[in-house]
Amino acid sequence: MPGEATGTEPAAAHPLWPAPFVGGTPVESSLTVPGSKSLTNRWLVLGALADGPSRLRAPLHSRDTSLMLQALRALGAQFEEIHGDSPFGPDLAVTPIPRPFGAAARRERSVDCGLAGTVMRFVPPLAALIPGRTRFDGDPHARKRPMGPVISALRALGATVEDDGTGSLPFTVHGPEAGGSLAGGELTIDAAGSSQFVTAVLLTASQLTGGLVLQHHSPDGAGIPSMPHIDMTVEVLREAGVNVDDSVPGRWVVSPGPVRAFDVRVEQDLSNAGPFLAAAVVTGGEVSIPHWPSETTQGGSHWQDILPRFGAAVEVADGVFTVRGPRSVSGVDLDLSEAGELAPTVAAICAVAGTPSRLRGIAHLRGHETDRLAALTAEINGLGGDVEETADGLIIRPAPLHGGTFHSYDDHRMATAGAVIGLVVDGVRVENIATTSKTLPQFPQMWAELLAGSRP
Ligand SMILES: O=C(O)C1=C[C@@H](OP(=O)(O)O)[C@@H](O)[C@H](O)C1
Numbered sequence: 184m185p186g187e188a189t190g191t192e193p194a195a196a197h198p199l200w201p202a203p204f205v206g207g208t209p210v211e212s213s214l215t216v217p218g219s220k221s222l223t224n225r226w227l228v229l230g231a232l233a234d235g236p237s238r239l240r241a242p243l244h245s246r247d248t249s250l251m252l253q254a255l256r257a258l259g260a261q262f263e264e265i266h267g268d269s270p271f272g273p274d275l276a277v278t279p280i281p282r283p284f285g286a287a288a289r290r291e292r293s294v295d296c297g298l299a300g301t302v303m304r305f306v307p308p309l310a311a312l313i314p315g316r317t318r319f320d321g322d323p324h325a326r327k328r329p330m331g332p333v334i335s336a337l338r339a340l341g342a343t344v345e346d347d348g349t350g351s352l353p354f355t356v357h358g359p360e361a362g363g364s365l366a367g368g369e370l371t372i373d374a375a376g377s378s379q380f381v382t383a384v385l386l387t388a389s390q391l392t393g394g395l396v397l398q399h400h401s402p403d404g405a406g407i408p409s410m411p412h413i414d415m416t417v418e419v420l421r422e423a424g425v426n427v428d429d430s431v432p433g434r435w436v437v438s439p440g441p442v443r444a445f446d447v448r449v450e451q452d453l454s455n456a457g458p459f460l461a462a463a464v465v466t467g468g469e470v471s472i473p474h475w476p477s478e479t480t481q482g483g484s485h486w487q488d489i490l491p492r493f494g495a496a497v498e499v500a501d502g503v504f505t506v507r508g509p510r511s512v513s514g515v516d517l518d519l520s521e522a523g524e525l526a527p528t529v530a531a532i533c534a535v536a537g538t539p540s541r542l543r544g545i546a547h548l549r550g551h552e553t554d555r556l557a558a559l560t561a562e563i564n565g566l567g568g569d570v571e572e573t574a575d576g577l578i579i580r581p582a583p584l585h586g587g588t589f590h591s592y593d594d595h596r597m598a599t600a601g602a603v604i605g606l607v608v609d610g611v612r613v614e615n616i617a618t619t620s621k622t623l624p625q626f627p628q629m630w631a632e633l634l635a636g637s638r639p
């Protein structure tokens with residue numbers, strides 16, 4: 184049952200996908216993956232705010248990006264698909280929200296966030312700049328994802344937010360009176376639960392009359408997870424001409440000013456490259472990904488350090504990332520706080536490793552698409568595994584796994600974790616593989632192509 188990880192196998196609510204099993208045959212392949220969700224949705228927000236028309240080359244086309252397009256359209260931006268050179272879909276031309284804000288937008292708007300953290304966190308601060316009211320809601324589990332810091336930030340900046348006090352969806356953001364704006368100034372936010380709370384406020388901060396001085400403070404001294412995602416936000420803002428000072432850790436100063444129109448190429452999604460790389464690791468095969476960026480703020484760049492810990496050999500040469508799997512996979516002790524997004528794939532590799540693993544620094548995964556710590560524990564244990572949840576992560580011990588249903592909880596990364604395990608455990612059936620459409624609609628076909636020629 185999506186959204187609940189109880190440890191007992193829930194009834195399958197969606198079709199079951201027989202995960203391809205390769206037995207002892209090594210997976211050998213070379214492939215590229217579609218554009219980064221995180222970069223695409225940041226650029227779309229900035230395009231909506233820019234001072235002229237922009238273009239995204241090789242953007243991601245998936246459920247999360249189409250929800251973002253719909254949300255920004257409701258606020259007055261326009262998008263057109265134009266022919267580009269990506270095999271994964273067209274480029275996007277962006278016509279920004281007309282100025283002064285509110286002239287073209289509907290007064291009563293509603294935004295479906297689906298289960299997309301980037302939509303539910305990044306769009307409300309933009310809605311707070313545009314006259315009219317915007318109601319935000321999403322999938323049933325979206326109402327369980329934490330939103331409190333974004334709601335409090337908007338109120339502290341002077342916006343009105345109607346909510347039920349639970350710090351979650353649904354809520355309604357009121358924009359200013361026509362011709363009005365938000366003043367900005369100093370703001371403190373507790374971003375221990377998600378880096379997206381910081382990104383949410385930073386993306387629109389240059390549009391506040393006085394700019395913004397944003398400070399992270401958590402009462403128990405907790406740090407911010409997924410920091411590379413905040414570095415990504417700062418980087419795209421700077422590329423769009425916004426002045427951001429991040430020289431003091433945990434503090435960001437954004438000057439008021441225009442967002443410059445841009446023409447950018449979106450990097451491929453290195454987090455979504457993960458399951459394909461993991462296929463080489465768990466089968467002792469070799470997978471290469473060309474066009475690997477030499478410098479990137481994507482958390483997926485951590486694969487280069489993570490995969491060798493399992494005993495795999497990694498090489499990046501001439502822009503091609505190649506991983507060669509070991510004869511037997513070793514367990515790992517990893518702090519994944521910088522790249523929690525990779526945890527489901529990492530956990531899948533750990534589940535088939537020959538020695539125990541410990542994953543730390545990922546308590547905030549309880550607020551992701553599902554409670555990922557509970558879901559990984561329930562689903563790996565459901566296949567005979569030995570996984571224990573800790574306060575901030577997982578302990579995964581070696582155990583003989585058997586086939587069975589691997590529930591995905593509407594979580595794209597749970598579904599792909601099940602596929603990775605199914606490569607080496609016969610009879611794994613992943614529930615609702617279509618949920619990969621959140622960020623990688625081509626997953627089932629790409630997985631089949633990966634394995635073509637690698638069948639036992
Ligand atoms: O800003 C972003 O694009 C993201 C930030 C991270 O969120 P958390 O900080 O909540 O982990 C990441 O896990 C998520 O997939 C995407």
Ligand SMILES: C=C(OP(=O)(O)O)C(=O)O
Nearest residue numbers: 298299300301524551552
């Ligand atoms: C946490 C994730 O997504 P979201 O952007 O919805 O937070 C994810 O993709 O792993």
